[in-house]
Amino acid sequence: MGGGVDEIRSKAELDEAIRGGDLLVLHFWAAWCDASKQMDQVFAHLAADFPSVRFFRVEAEEQPEISETFxxxxxPYFVFFKGSKVVDSLEGASPPSLAEKLSKLAGTNGQKSNPEVRVEDQTHPRVDWGPELTPEKPPQSASSSLNSRLEELINRGPVMLFMKGTPEEPRCGFSRKAVEILRQExxxxxxxDILIDDEVRQGLKVFSNWSSYPQLYIKGELIGGSDIMLEMQRTGELEKTLVEKGVDRGGEPAEERLRNLITSSPVMLFMKGSPDTPRCGFxxxxxxxxxGEGVDFGHFDILEDEEVRQGLKTLSNWPTYPQLYYKGELIGGCDIILELHRSGxxxxxxxE
Incomplete structure (x- = not known):
């Protein structure tokens, strides 16, 4: 038993492997990720050092159902099973941490942990972990100067994505998916690129209380990672959030479009429905x-355009409809119009 690394190619295969009840470690990896490739070497060495432990790999993006489950x-990401239950996990390329977790778990499983894999034992033949595999230090409380820098970065633009790589060259599949979603919207x-600045990479995890990347912020507010973005896009919640926050979504800038609509007629009414078929009593x-006053006016049905409906509330600082404008200036809503009408x-x- 053990001594090698096997591939998991389906949820059924994983269920079968876990069912055995042995101490088992699962490595989620990706072919495009250099750190994953190098950790494969580490994984293979550890498989040889721990023959009583079962080692498996999962291509994270080719097995989305399994990836989402965990x-x-x-x-790279590692999940440890014992007795068919998840007992630990590890994110990132940290060979010493991986070896230490395995040693502890193997020891508590009634097996003697192999002294040659202990992190502190320098007699073991060393594996070249590579510069990218330097163990990450646990996040510490960010300094006030770092917090100020992070706040500045988060608010650099209305929509800010902290990712691995750049939009043109993403360096992880989750960052690539986040970019795709934003471009589709x-x-x-x-x-x-958090890979070029470790201070930001570690500090933002503490600042946002979000341990992984990418991280999406809209108008300074954390939305989440690629899985949340994907779900919000599927349900339409992402589009709604963008509209509510007045985010430019291509074409004519949102504010410019609103101002053009407001001035499209000397008297302009933003209402629910049309003058001939109003869809609310106000x-x-x-x-x-x-x-009744014989006033000619233009109109816009805000029920047909969510972007206008939400954006105009922000632009005018008036939360309800209808809204009446004269020569680009807000006159008011139903109560004000009716009072002006009653007073003549x-x-x-x-x-004027």
Whole structure:
């Protein structure tokens, strides 16, 4: 038993492997990830050193069902099983941490841990872990100066993506997926490559209380990683969030479009429905008041365009509809229009 590394190619194969009840370690990897390739070498050495432990690999992106089951959001990632239950996990390329966890778990399984794999034992033939595999230090509390820098980075643009690599050259599949989602949503976004700045890479985990990358922020608020982005896109929640926060989604800038709509007619009514078929009582009353004064007006049905519906609330700082504008200036909503109508001031206000 043991001594080698086997490939898991389906959920059924994984279920069968776990069912054995042995001490088992699962390595989630990706072919494009240099750290995964180098950790494969480490994994193979450890498999030889721990013949009583079963070692398996899973191609994270080719087996999304398995990856999602264990909330894998970055590679390399390791999951440890004992007695068919998950007992530990490890994210990142840290050979000493991997060896230490294996040694402890093998020891508590009634087996003698191989002294040659102990991190502190320098007599063991060394594996060249490579410069990218330097163990990451546990995140510490970020300094105030680092916090200020992180806040500045997070607010560098309305949509900010902290990722591995760049949008043109992502260095992990999860970052690549995040970029794809934002491009599908036609979002202009800024990015930061956390691989080039370890201070930001570690500090942001503490600052945001989010342990993996990518991390997406919209108007300074953490949204989440690629799995959350994918789910929000599927349900339409991502589009709604972008609209509510007034994020430019390509084409004519959102604010410019709103101002063009507001000034498209000297008297402009943003309402629910149309003047002939109002879809709320307040809109109906305003239409009645305008027609009663013989005022010509343009209109826009905010129920047909969520971007306008949400964006205009922010631009005008007026949370409800209808909204009436005269020569680009907000007059008010239903209560104000009806009061002007009752006092005889409405027509004069709209002809000044």
């Amino acid at each position: 909330s894998v959001s970055a590679v 036609k979002v202009d976004f800024q990015s930061f 809109s109906s009353k305003v239409v009645g008041a305008l027609r 001031e409405l027509k004069a206000t709209l002809s």
